[in-house]
């Protein structure tokens with residue numbers, strides 16, 4: 421049985437009562453109004469599934485009543501009743517949103533059928549509408565989620581790029597922690613690395629922690645939080661550590677924590693460390709979304725850390741090879757070993773006289789050790805030749821500074837050392853090799869090395885000539901000041917010799 425509410429709007433009381441009787445028998449609840457205005461007001465009172473509307477009423481035209489009803493509720497189902505259906509009025513009614521029309525006097529079967537169809541249509545359209553609304557809401561949510569994920573992915577991509585911009589482990593750790601704490605808006609963020617041999621975790625870099633905690637903190641597999649994450653290889657999200665049954669009273673970490681995220685750094689399923697993010701600045705707990713994002717950052721971070729470690733170990737082994745090469749040259753040409761040591765002593769002293777920084781002095785020292793490395797490519801018979809060298813032989817010797825630099829080039833950490841090595845035979849007046857650089861174009865370290873290198877070469881016995889005395893060598897250096905050598909460097913070098921006469925060998 422139907423239980424829809426029907427509103428009949430008609431100025432004929434008899435007709436209203438007739439419809440009331442007929443429809444009640446079929447299970448409808450019926451109300452009626454005897455004028456257009458009254459009908460509109462009753463309808464606005466609400467709760468009607470269907471309106472039966474007379475087209476001709478004394479107070480209002482039915483089309484206007486229809487307009488108001490439809491304006492109030494566009495989903496209302498209205499059936500027009502008319503005694504004189506003209507094409508124009510029917511068209512106007514249907515255009516105005518009427519569902520159908522019936523002609524007076526009624527055939528009860530016909531009217532029942534039209535009402536049922538109108539009610540069904542309305543119900544269907546309402547259901548459809550609510551489904552559409554739901555679908556739209558779902559779509560909006562989905563769209564929002566896609567936008568959010570896209571934002572996250574773009575951010576992750578940027579962070580990943582930022583992290584891989586350096587191959588130095590210390591820098592990578594700093595970039596990881598900076599990014600993570602900025603995005604998570606955390607008070608404390610730390611990255612702990614696992615020592616494979618001792619199975620201990622120590623803090624590689626942290627923000628918001630006291631220096632002594634960073635230095636002293638050591639944790640083991642299975643310890644609360646970080647140790648748990650290492651042991652299980654899974655992330656942790658803790659709303660409130662004081663009430664979390666997993667860690668309550670077990671919180672041994674030496675800093676105050678309420679809400680935290682701890683994510684493992686995984687490289688091929690192996691945990692290499694942990695990132696801990698503690699306390700949001702907003703004082704709200706971390707969410708599952710935060711955890712998902714932290715996991716994303718940790719994935720990128722693990723790759724960057726692993727790359728930096730691989731690169732460092734590659735650099736280490738390359739550097740060992742380079743040092744083995746320098747030993748090989750020392751064996752080839754006995755002069756070079758003591759030569760490098762002497763040059764280093766003079767160069768460091770001269771650099772100090774010139775007031776260079778510790779870093780610059782360190783670079784110069786390293787360059788002295790490596791500057792003649794490229795001689796490994798010069799045949800022994802040329803290196804040890806006692807007769808005058810031919811032009812061709814000279815050309816081969818002259819290649820050594822460039823060769824030294826080429827061998828060192830992959831060792832990015834050497835930085836300026838490589839330039840100093842490459843330029844140690846450049847001349848202040850631009851007549852040197854390999855590039856003919858002049859004046860300030862030449863690295864300060866290389867200008868220093870040039871003076872000290874020549875001084876040591878002159879004061880050492882060589883296969884092709886005896887050593888000059890110190891005075892003779894000093895005179896030669898002075899003579900070449902401004903042409904071969906930078907006058908400032910020469911002055912500093914001479915001051916060094918004056919202050920430390922014992923520094924020279926003879």
Ligand SMILES: [Fe+2]
Pocket residue numbers: 791792820821844845873
């Ligand atoms: Fe050299």
Ligand SMILES: [Fe+2]
Pocket residue numbers: 759791792873
């Ligand atoms: Fe040299």
